[in-house]
Amino acid sequence: MDTQALSANELRIILGVLGVVVIALIYYFGRPKKPGQGKRILFKRSGGRIEPTLGEGEAEQGELKVNRDDISDEFHTFGEARSNGGAPAETAPPRDAHVGVRPPQQPIERIVTLFVTTRGAETIPGSDLVVAAEKAGLQFGNLNIFHRPVAGRPEAGPIFSVANMVKPGSFDMSKIDELQTPGVTFFMTLPGPLPALDAWDAMLPCAQRLAELLDGNVLDEERNALGRQRVAHIRDELRAFDRKQERNNIKPNW
Numbered sequence: 001m002d003t004q005a006l007s008a009n010e011l012r013i014i015l016g017v018l019g020v021v022v023i024a025l026i027y028y029f030g031r032p033k034k035p036g037q038g039k040r041i042l043f044k045r046s047g048g049r050i051e052p053t054l055g056e057g058e059a060e061q062g063e064l065k066v067n068r069d070d071i072s073d074e075f076h077t078f079g080e081a082r083s084n085g086g087a088p089a090e091t092a093p094p095r096d097a098h099v100g101v102r103p104p105q106q107p108i109e110r111i112v113t114l115f116v117t118t119r120g121a122e123t124i125p126g127s128d129l130v131v132a133a134e135k136a137g138l139q140f141g142n143l144n145i146f147h148r149p150v151a152g153r154p155e156a157g158p159i160f161s162v163a164n165m166v167k168p169g170s171f172d173m174s175k176i177d178e179l180q181t182p183g184v185t186f187f188m189t190l191p192g193p194l195p196a197l198d199a200w201d202a203m204l205p206c207a208q209r210l211a212e213l214l215d216g217n218v219l220d221e222e223r224n225a226l227g228r229q230r231v232a233h234i235r236d237e238l239r240a241f242d243r244k245q246e247r248n249n250i251k252p253n254w
Contacts, residue, residue: 101142102157102189110190110241112200112234114226115165115219116211117183124214126171126179132213136206138162144170148202156193160203162186162210183216191245196238204231 102108118124130140138146147158163169165183172179186207188199204218211218218226220234 106157106191108189112188112190113221114186114203114207115183115223116186116207116214116216117219118214118216123180123182126176128214129181129184130176132210133162135213136209138206144172148206150193153193159192159194159199160186160188190241196241197235200235200238
């Protein structure tokens with residue numbers, strides 16, 4: 001009897017502790033967001049790395065890896081991402097919220113990413129990044145990140161985009177002079193306004209130019225140095241993707 005009574009007491013204690021934990025978790029994840037927070041690039045854990053997704057939540061430090069499923073809705077939205085307020089810094093470029101908006105009829109099947117990072121433990125000042133981005137032919141726009149639009153056809157969507165490596169991924173131009181970042185993430189969503197191989201041939205030189213201007217390195221999606229063999233492999237994959245798209249777009253004559 002005493003043993004049974006002791007077991008029941010232990011069970012009640014365990015259930016009580018679990019109840020407190022559950023309530024704490026509900027409070028933590030269910031609390032309202034701070035004013036001004038909307039959809040933005042956030043991060044989720046995958047293994048040992050923090051990955052960004054496009055959704056809602058609070059800004060924390062983490063590294064960027066773009067998630068296809070979560071990014072889709074954001075790129076079909078005009079002007080959702082906003083800065084935290086305040087006047088733009090003197091070095092801030094004008095923001096055209098139309099630049100970088102992906103046409104809503106385009107589903108995202110694949111994302112190709114590159115990183116431009118600093119050498120060693122150094123960081124990139126925000127003002128230097130803005131100047132280098134403009135020299136590399138990037139425009140500040142939708143989601144408060146940089147884009148390369150199609151010349152003369154910005155409504156076609158971005159060829160590729162460039163986000164901050166640390167979340168929330170966007171750039172707050174009112175505080176750009178305070179920014180210190182280890183690097184940026186280049187990413188292109190496929191299918192896009194250009195054939196995949198043509199988009200790659202636009203993104204890679206831009207990443208290399210930005211790395212040159214910032215004295216940085218170009219890395220592949222696994223954060224390894226981007227060598228010739230890896231470039232050739234990516235080109236083969238994108239060529240195959242273009243062939244698949246061409247086959248899917250062929251309509252029978254009957």
